[in-house]
Amino acid sequence: MGAHDLDASVERIAADIAAMETRGAAAIADAAADALRQQAEHSDAETPDAFRAELRAAARRLLETRPTAVSLPNALRYVLQRMNGDSVETLRRNTVAGAEEFRTRLDRAQADLGRVGANRLRDGDRIMTHCHSTDVLACVETAREQGKEVSAIVKETRPRNQGRLTAERLVELGVDVTLIVDSAARRYLNDVDHVLVGADAIAADGSVINKIGTSGLAVNARDRGTPIVVAAQTIKLDPDTMTGNLVEIETRDESEVIDRPDREAIGDISVENPAFDVTPPRYVDAIVTERGQFPPESIVALMRELFGEAVADPWIESRPSTEFGGDEQ
Ligand code: RI2
Numbered sequence: 001m002g003a004h005d006l007d008a009s010v011e012r013i014a015a016d017i018a019a020m021e022t023r024g025a026a027a028i029a030d031a032a033a034d035a036l037r038q039q040a041e042h043s044d045a046e047t048p049d050a051f052r053a054e055l056r057a058a059a060r061r062l063l064e065t066r067p068t069a070v071s072l073p074n075a076l077r078y079v080l081q082r083m084n085g086d087s088v089e090t091l092r093r094n095t096v097a098g099a100e101e102f103r104t105r106l107d108r109a110q111a112d113l114g115r116v117g118a119n120r121l122r123d124g125d126r127i128m129t130h131c132h133s134t135d136v137l138a139c140v141e142t143a144r145e146q147g148k149e150v151s152a153i154v155k156e157t158r159p160r161n162q163g164r165l166t167a168e169r170l171v172e173l174g175v176d177v178t179l180i181v182d183s184a185a186r187r188y189l190n191d192v193d194h195v196l197v198g199a200d201a202i203a204a205d206g207s208v209i210n211k212i213g214t215s216g217l218a219v220n221a222r223d224r225g226t227p228i229v230v231a232a233q234t235i236k237l238d239p240d241t242m243t244g245n246l247v248e249i250e251t252r253d254e255s256e257v258i259d260r261p262d263r264e265a266i267g268d269i270s271v272e273n274p275a276f277d278v279t280p281p282r283y284v285d286a287i288v289t290e291r292g293q294f295p296p297e298s299i300v301a302l303m304r305e306l307f308g309e310a311v312a313d314p315w316i317e318s319r320p321s322t323e324f325g326g327d328e329q
Contacts, residue, residue: 133198
């Protein structure tokens with residue numbers, strides 16, 4: 001394997017994320033850290049510069065798969081910041097240890113978040129869900145372990161119907177599940193105690209970026225007086241938004257919305273397929289994290305505490321070493 005050669009496992013993991021075989025912000029972060037671990041383990045780089053260049057190239061390949069879930073760059077940052085050492089073997093050991101530590105912390109954070117979120121749920125509560133979020137499921141799982149009865153109205157979540165995954169998982173947890181089409185949500189909002197959704201990114205002003213349809217659901221829920229709770233580990237906080245950057249909203253292929261023959265039968269139309277939307281903080285009652293529960297407007301304080309004022313992009317190729325061929329040998 002020469003400089004910048006990607007390990008086959010990195011290509012496979014990147015392709016799985018792009019195709020949504022691996023999906024959900026936490027699972028994407030976990031897979032990305034594992035990809036860097038495998039790149040480090042399998043690298044036959046002969047110099048520290050070549051090793052670092054390979055890992056940065058692997059991170060860039062992973063980054064280009066899906067643009068919205070900030071857990072992906074946050075995971076890559078965590079691992080690459082631990083890529084320290086003067087020899088290939090030390091670099092390898094530290095990178096592998098960083099990736100393993102990240103994955104362990106991710107699991108622990110979700111379990112801790114589950115305990116915080118479960119405190120909001122009372123025995124007999126009914127929730128409404130949108131899409132499929134493992135952070136949401138962690139809250140319900142803990143509530144069930146505490147012996148609370150929970151029922152759920154599950155939105156199917158067009159176009160990819162991740163609601164079916166949620167329904168399956170909730171049934172396994174002993175939750176009474178009712179599946180509805182997305183457009184039926186408002187009709188059922190009076191019958192639920194909480195809207196409980198996940199997040200792909202949280203901006204510094206407390207805006208929640210989540211599966212398309214979340215913002216409309218939140219507006220309707222507020223109109224009906226139903227609390228909207230977002231379950232999101234701190235890995236979903238986007239440090240770039242502290243300096244005014246906006247979160248990029250992924251648009252996916254139109255074939256997820258309508259297949260080609262049906263589209264052609266209709267005539268000359270455009271089809272758009274944004275994967276996410278932005279829910280302003282005023283429609284969100286609480287963000288549940290592994291560090292406790294926060295009103296959305298206060299999330300920036302936690303962001304500063306965790307990330308400081310400035311964040312690095314350690315996957316960027318440093319110019320001097322490229323220019324002088326240091327990374328290319
Ligand atoms: P967890 C999903 O996006 C959903 O929008 C979900 O709320 C979010 O990721 C978080 O998932 P997609 O990957 O990290 O299905 O809570 O587009 O599992």
